[in-house]
Amino acid sequence: MTLSGYVVAVLTGLNRWEKGNGGRHAFPDAVLAGYVTDLATPVKHLTAPQRAGRDIADLLLGTRLPSRSSGAIAYVPTHSSSAN
Incomplete structure (x- = not known):
């Protein structure tokens, strides 16, 4: 997830989602791989239990990435996937 283009949190396990009432989606397998608490000095x-998730979070957190937004928080996809 990005905030004003900066990666502030990394979620993994988003391959499967469920659509709920009202159009919102849930990601039952999602794992918070990491987050930052300060953008001036990240x-x-x-927090990921697996090393691969921690490595990805370490690489991305605090960097600036182009993202898709429909509000204050935006998401950066790593690849295309389809709903199950």
Whole structure:
């Protein structure tokens, strides 16, 4: 997830989603891989249980990426996937 183009959180396990009432989606397998607590001097917190998730979060957190937004928080896809 990005905030004003900066990666502030990394979620993994988004391959499967469920559509709920009202058009919202849930990601039952999602894992918070990491997040930052400060953008001026990014402090990374790597939280993924698997090393691969922590490595991805460490690489992306605090960087600036183009993203898709429908509000204040935007998402950066890593690849195309389809709903199950």
